[in-house]
Amino acid sequence: MTEAQAYDTDVFVDMIEAFRDLQATLCLVAPPPEATTELTATIEDVTNRLKEFEAPEGDRVARELGLRGIGHPVLVPYQATDMSDTGMLGSVTFSYAHMGSTNTVHGGVITMLFDDVLGMFVSRKGQPNSRTAFLKVNYRNTTPVNRELRMTASIDKIEGRKTFVTGTLSDGDIVCAEAEALFVQLLPGRP
Numbered sequence: 462m463t464e465a466q467a468y469d470t471d472v473f474v475d476m477i478e479a480f481r482d483l484q485a486t487l488c489l490v491a492p493p494p495e496a497t498t499e500l501t502a503t504i505e506d507v508t509n510r511l512k513e514f515e516a517p518e519g520d521r522v523a524r525e526l527g528l529r530g531i532g533h534p535v536l537v538p539y540q541a542t543d544m545s546d547t548g549m550l551g552s553v554t555f556s557y558a559h560m561g562s563t564n565t566v567h568g569g570v571i572t573m574l575f576d577d578v579l580g581m582f583v584s585r586k587g588q589p590n591s592r593t594a595f596l597k598v599n600y601r602n603t604t605p606v607n608r609e610l611r612m613t614a615s616i617d618k619i620e621g622r623k624t625f626v627t628g629t630l631s632d633g634d635i636v637c638a639e640a641e642a643l644f645v646q647l648l649p650g651r652p
């Protein structure tokens with residue numbers, strides 16, 4: 462983003478937060494058809510208004526905001542509270558938007574979180590410009606929504622372009638899910 466285009470990104474984060482709230486609320490309601498039709502038109506109006514501000518890659522605010530899912534409407538926002546060269550601690554709270562069955566998190570959302578968290582960690586402390594080659598998730602217990610959970614990530618091994626990494630997601634002493642992944646650094650010139 463050029464200096465001329467720079468602006469208060471907090472304002473953009475506020476909009477993404479409002480959108481997340483919309484997604485979570487959508488999972489909780491049962492509006493009658495008339496209200497649904499009216500609300501659909503309102504959402505379409507907002508989308509059309511936003512389209513007036515479409516920007517080329519590099520100038521898009523969501524990308525500029527970068528890591529930790531905060532500027533992305535679909536990724537799960539999380540906090541990285543402590544990071545060393547080989548380990549990371551963090552926290553995350555899933556919302557109703559991430560629900561699979563009653564008050565528990567959809568398994569695919571947990572995998573998406575691991576991909577994002579482990580990928581961020583590898584790019585910071587492993588090897589930048591790496592892509593997920595594989596990501597295996599073990600679901601040990603159900604994962605609650607609306608509760609602060611703890612995350613860990615650790616780099617176990619680096620071999621050439623390969624970074625092997627593991628992660629956990631816990632609710633207090635209960636391990637909800639564990640992940641192991643391989644990230645491979647792209648060869649020079651590879652898009």
Ligand SMILES: CCCCCCCC(=O)SCCNC(=O)CCNC(=O)[C@H](O)C(C)(C)COP(=O)(O)OP(=O)(O)OC[C@H]1O[C@@H](n2cnc3c(N)ncnc32)[C@H](O)[C@@H]1OP(=O)(O)O
Pocket residue numbers: 528576577580581584591592593594595621622623643645646647648
């Ligand atoms: C800051 C950002 C945070 C967000 C992070 C989000 C991360 C993502 O979601 S990335 C998107 C999802 N992933 C993808 O789209 C990747 C698609 N796949 C690819 O691009 C390629 O297959 C890629 C880059 C992984 C590897 O390709 P390439 O660079 O040609 O590597 P290649 O030569 O085949 O293999 C290199 C080494 O890795 C190993 N390897 C590659 N893939 C795998 C695999 N799936 N399983 C095991 N080993 C593998 C190879 O065996 C080889 O090992 P060795 O050096 O010991 O012989």
